[in-house]
Amino acid sequence: MSTESVELKQENNWKRYFTWNTDHKVIGVQYLVTAFAFFLIGGALAMLIRTELLQPGIDFMDGTIYNRVITNHGSIMIFLWIIPVLAGFANYMLPLMIGARDMAFPNLNALSFWLIPVGGLFVLLSFFIGAAETGWTAYVPLSIQAPDGQTIWAIGVILLGFSSIFGAINFVTTTFTMRTEGMGFLELPLFVWSMLATSLLILVATPVLTAGLILIAMDRVFGTIFFTVQAGGDPILWQNVFWFYSHPAVYIMILPGMGIISEVLPVFSRKPIFGYIAIALSSMAISVLGLTVWAHHMFTSGMSPALRVPFMITSMIIAVPTGIKIFSWLGTIWGGKLRFTPSMLFSLGFISMFLIGGITGVFQASVPFDLYVHDTYFIVGHLHFVLFGGSVFSVFSGFYYWFPKVTGREMNERLGKIQFALMFIGANLTYLPMFASGMLGMPRRVVDYAPELASLNLLTTIGAYILGTSVIVFFHNAATSWLRGPKATSNPWRALTLEWMTTSPPPIHNFEELPVVTSGPYEYGETPGASDTRQTLEVTGD
Amino acid sequence: MKPRNIILLLILAVILITIGVLVATTIDVSAILPIQASESAIYIDQLFRTMLGIAVVIFLIVEGGLIYAVFRFRRKRGETGDGAPIHGNTLLEVIWTLIPAIIVIVISIYSYQILTEIERPGVKPLVIEVIGKQFAWEFRYPDEEVTTTSLHLPIDREINLQITSEDVIHSFWVPEFRIKRDATPGQISELILRPTEAGTYRILCAELCGPGHAAMVTEVVIESKEEFDDWIEKQSNLAELPSSSPEGRRALFITQACGSCHTLDDANAVGIVGPSLNEIGAIAETRVPGLDAQNYITQSILQPNAYIVEGYTSNLMPNNYGERLTAEELQALVEYLLEQK
Amino acid sequence: MESKTTDKSHSNLIYTIIFILLAVITGVEVFLSSPILQISRGLRNTFFILFSLGKAGLVAAFFMHLRSDSKFYTYIFLGPVIMLLIFAYVMVIS
């Protein structure tokens, strides 16, 4: 008990969050806080974009500034918000969920985190030094003729790539070698499965982007001529390299989210997950298939026509494992005893919005229709339904779900529900009109658009402002709850996964003694109140 | 399952399928679609409606199920028990794996058919070269040796666009044709289409190509064979006109492609990258104190960045007209612009 | 480390044999590449590819102990190699 209190004293020392700390829980918090900071920046940029597009005509940003803004909005939201924030959850929760005392390589873990502020700094610097202004896709030759900021941006993204590669190595190794007694692969929580799938994807895809960015940097700095068309350089080459990473990146950003949903739904439905193996395997299927679809971003480029059909088919097939997940989630809540905490609401919101993103994804996989909507606002709508309605909703779901465990305090549910309502309405109002404006002739990344699209864009901008408001509500809620929210018990949701089988927040080495797993992670309803009996069962088991 | 439930299920299925069929066939979705100006548009809209029909059914099933569950299975006050310990149902899981699989395979096959339809090479097509450059489109009719800044197409004729770029990647897109194709430097990509609806439509650039991306807009005019022939006739004559005559000076303005970035009614130019040149003759001297109209226009042509009109971006206009134009051509061009009052 | 249990499978004798093999193959490759020989390009290239795969395989299997270690390492290593083949193929033909 005395050791406990000592550890708690260390727990409360906030300074360690600014040091090279190897405790995965500290690193997890560092990840989360940093990512949310970048979320604010990226969001602010989004507000700028929508304000410029509020009405036709060039209002307060000229083409150059606008391109810088969208480039940084994209880069920040992808490389510095969604990917790190999900890695943050994994850092904090994965060892707890498998009953480990830390990650396999604590120092490497710290390195992966500290690469993020550094890389982020580079990306932000690119804003001020001659700026990257080619969109986050950095298509050549545009990105070769762009100002110096492009090089700095590339260096930043390379560093962030290393961060996620090292993180992935850590997650896989930890999951393979550090599971507690009785934690077989079929007892793994689905979030861990999804992190496994994600990590394998990162390991295979990210290095290719690194290589590609090195080519661009070499061209810009050392005078190589990979992308000098006159000398026989080929712009399509970059598109292949870029999308080989950047399409899987979408699954890197959504799979952990799906994992979070699969944790939250059973807990608040008081029902076992429906089709555990199907969900686990579909994650794996998505990550394997996800590596074979990249060229569907190049249907309108001059790529060899014969290649488009196989890539269309693989892209379409991705819909099958995705569908399995969605239906399994429906099966999970079906006949349950649903409790609508903010976390649960965001999970349900995830399903309903991700569905739209998924369906429109199938639309675009079809080559002829893609010839129509490619690089239009239809795509912008689709990708925001997936990445905002999907990933970001899952992040908030996970945040409300795990906040008590991480901080030892409860969040304000009422504010949470207000945030959800605002965010759900705002997101749909923002992104639904985009499908129409795209089909009616609004290309992507334009600072100005045809007058007849004014009303649709007005709707979108209003929705964006509502979204902005909801984010403010969230930060208020998080801050106040963290400072003076009511103390949380060790297992406020009566969940069965191992992270709840220890104190909130957990002690330095996570468990007084390592739990022994005797049953699956979602055994709700087995025996009345199984959730209550299990905890004791766990700890005494050792 | 109870027979009653089976019947309910069947009724539900019938309703959903009817909705789907209606969406795919009769319900009017033109609100979110531009008019169909080419054959490809007709095919792609068919495909879209079919997919939309299927999508609506799936959407209704999932969202409907979600909403039903939310209301039907909400936890009662003070209830602490768990739901039924159901871990899965092999039959169900097989069903919801197979049905989507079949659907996407069908869509793939259908898409493939549509693709071959819209990309079937035409017989003796009219070949036009399309060149994208920051930030304008240029069109060359090789047979007639005509170069223009707006695309004119004869209706109901096989067209074969040879698309390429001078600098960075652009993308040639006419929403009314549905299809688009990237203009990639160093390679020529082919776009096959068959205009079916006379009219004037916008040509947009769909690939981010720099600060002027949004303004890289020009028009495509679809007209009857006769109108088209007259137009091409007129264009090919322009080149011969002497720059002493007013027509010759206008011709110079057109052949130098000034119109791809500037609006000028007299030369029916519609460019919006740079400031409009209507009445330039009148306002020229008001622009820079100490520069009279003549010198201002000359400077604006030779050193475009010396003075940027309010609301426009610098470094968009090529600054090499000094080399491109002969002295008398420059002279004639300035004269022509001075006439625009 | 579990590799201790399988020490016999990597004794210096085996290492030496493998090394000599590698050296010999490399020599043969250099010899084949000399233009004096009148071998058709295609045939020669197939030989080269096979040789290099063989060499890489030998190093991985014996020097890196994939032969004696858990098959898991082999899978982890081969997965990306397969992806790489697909990627390179698509890239070159597109």
Next chain:
Amino acid sequence: MEKAMETMKAEGSHHEDHFRAGKALGLDHRKLGMWLFLSSEVMFFGGLLSTFLFYKVNNPSPSEVALLDVVLVGVNTFILLTSSFTVVLGLTAIQRNNVQGVMRFLGITMLLGAVFLAGQGYEFVKLYYEGMTLSSSVFASAFFTLTGFHGLHVFIGLIWAGLTIFKAYQGQYSAEEYGGVEIFGLYWHFVDIVWIVLFTLIYLV
């Protein structure tokens, strides 16, 4: 990257056994981590290699291919293979608790690696004076980038070998604890494998 690997090697020893209860699948976490890292390295070189092949096929530059000196590079290849051989000799040495042996053999490895780099440097300079430069053709760009980054990996390997020798000198390795040597070996052999492939695809095919 090299630093990361260092930290990875460092870890294991710091953890008491109860830290990793349930050594599932009988995998050693350091070796697993290293293999995962190598698998992503495969894709890194894969990106550069595909670029090279793409240009080799689509923009061949026969005049520059003719400049490449197969014999010189063949010798260099042999040197790198030998350095791999000495690494495994070093491993068996430490497995037999022979600290002097592992230091000696890794020393030879460093030496050979350095010779390889020198050879590559010589090749680059020679090509440069024969007019094959970073910007003389896309083929040349790809060639120098690909071989250059392999050279960088060899260089990192040299530093790592040095650190491993130093650790051995400090007596951190023994017949029971030789993970560090084995992990370094994996990296070095991988760099060797990459070169085997590059040698074939760049110089022979």
